[in-house]
Amino acid sequence: MFAHIAYIILGIGITAYTYYVTTTVDVAPALYVFFLVGFGLVVYGAFSLIKAYVLTEDEPTPQSDTVITCPECGVKHYATSNYCHKCGTKL
Numbered sequence: 028m029f030a031h032i033a034y035i036i037l038g039i040g041i042t043a044y045t046y047y048v049t050t051t052v053d054v055a056p057a058l059y060v061f062f063l064v065g066f067g068l069v070v071y072g073a074f075s076l077i078k079a080y081v082l083t084e085d086e087p088t089p090q091s092d093t094v095i096t097c098p099e100c101g102v103k104h105y106a107t108s109n110y111c112h113k114c115g116t117k118l
Contacts (some may be wrong), residue, residue, distance in 0.1 A: 028079070030075075032072065032076070034068050035068070035072035037065075037068055038064075038066065038071075042069065045059075049062070097111040097113070097118060098118075099116040
């Protein structure tokens with residue numbers, strides 16, 4: 028999370044400083060590249076933050092922690108299992 032916020036803060040700083048310099052002093056147009064880099068960092072940080080915390084799906088949790096044992100081979104399974112993963116016996 029810190030990296031996403033760091034990109035946003037760094038981008039805002041670069042963009043604000045470049046905007047300040049270009050509006051107060053007559054500078055070369057090449058300085059506008061730094062403005063675009065700063066703006067790009069803000070956009071990248073925002074989208075990566077959204078992707079990391081909004082668009083991720085929660086991992087499904089097992090429906091039951093109850094354990095049953097296969098009658099043929101003795102392997103333990105969740106109670107929601109239909110077949111033994113070792114021998115294939117219907118549970």
